[in-house]
Amino acid sequence: MDSRQAQGKADENQAPQLEKVRYSDEELQEFKAIILKKLEKARDDYEHLRAAITHSTSNDVEDTSPTFHVMEEGASALSKEESGQLAQRQYKFIQSLEAALVRIENKTYGVCRVTGKLIPKERLMLVPHATLSVEAKNRR
Template structure:
């Protein structure tokens, strides 16, 4: 058989689930940062669930500038995850864009939007 050149459909489905759950979380975080920028005063009591309260207070202590940076970072992360989903559809997911080899599953579980293997990332080759 030799080395695998791509992940199986089952494996891709597993990664897809990981990405979708990360995407959902990232979008929630993004909304939270966005809201903390627009509301600023944090006097919003629409949702009084304890977890939301903590998030609200956490977000309220962020300066608009910090919240803006975090929102930007989340947005970039969301775009990376969406691109990863496209790669899953194209069945090119998990293939290092430099070496053409498969990126290890451990790495993909940790960084599901990775497009470089550890070797390539560390500048070998």
């Protein structure tokens, strides 16, 4: 046996140092609980925003001066527009959280879609819908 064959035998006998490729089922359940809690709050906030848009009430400016009435309508339109934008952002957040739940079910949650490495647990605790590691996000 030459030295290359001996080296090959030595390599086979050593336990390979495998990098963790996914979170354990127990860890995934922890993340799921966090996401479900955030999802409940996000849906509640979204419904409040939608209600504010669809049920905005008049401040009874019918008997005031026409100038004030126009200003009030302008402020109301702006408020509705801002509420609409907030509702749209909230809806996207809800979709991101729901997608994270699907990744948990598929056991692919927490894997960076650029590097293929695990996203650190600390990051996922803060941003549970993250699909990129900080390293990958900073590359963009």
